[in-house]
Amino acid sequence: MYRFLFFFLISILIVACQSESQPKPKAFLRLEYASPSYDTLQGNCSFAFEKNKYALVSEGAHCNLNLDYPSMKATIYITYMPVKNNLTDLLKDAQKLTYEHTIKATNIVEQPYINEKEKVYGMFYEVDGNAASQSQFYITDSIKHFVTGSIYFRVRPNYDSIYPAAIYLKKDIRRLMETTHWK
Template identity: 30%
Template sequence: MRRRWPVMLMLVIVGCGNNNFNPKPKGFNRIDLNPSAYQVLADSFPFQMEYSTQAKILKDSSWIAERYWFDLYYEKLGANIQVTYKPVKNDRDLLEEYLMDSYRLTSEHKVKAYAIDESVITLNNGIKATIMELSGEVPTQFQFHVTDSAQHFLRCALYFKTATQNDSLRPVINYVKMDMLHMLNTLTWDQ
């Protein structure tokens, strides 16, 4: 018993020797959002729209990627908008397949989403779009698809590559959502 005391006393002295401990104050991530500014998409696509100057176009590198698939990557925000375009070719069955794929991809998030709100809106340019807003700790919070029912089908989905809770990301989600709505409102199809 007596031999343990010197060892324990030494541990206590060494362990308590550092008095520089300061608890960190509670805080929130600082998110600086620049004023929105837009640029026109290159004319090599079968559609035109304006997208944020904060975003970089990255070619979709997935093995299933098609010619007009790309990502709009917001490096500072850790946000990514996946843009997928498919030609419809006046084929109703093909259009139905694209629409079903869009709904299937959205519904895959039902596991974590506690709500999926869908609405059809008429844009400033007269085009109708289907918008899906997902609530909960889901990797995608905002998606849309739009078609002219004859030649064009476009789907976009917002993703974040972060473990940050969505309530903390709310300002960024709303910021990018406004950019996505601007994309929709400036969308035109090439004939």
């Protein structure tokens, strides 16, 4: 009996002297990327814009461009289409593409863009959640030119993990939109 009582008291003392575990606060990965540096992308296309020097450019047919960010495993896909009495259809297609992400997105914020001086009008979509694309946009002059773009990561969409890269690339897309001019 004393032996049992002795072991019981010792075990209580051992358990009682341990510190309580505290839950860790929620946090994002601390990923840091080089400060962006921009130069103007000039080509044979009907438009030009400033792009991040860290983006690798590949040009496809009909002025479709890919801005690849290898360190982030991400690409900004840019598609050019001429306007030929089909502006309404182009706008519907661009909006439809964005809103197809509502299945996984927790929020989609529309931010209109207007640059009267360069005649650039468009919309920037910020997509939150585990959607395949975190940002999309379109710009047009409403007469001849229509450009769409979107970010895609070459990893499974996990918003917490790609958040720092998504924020970085959203700033690059905004810069692209703000510096676009038609030729």
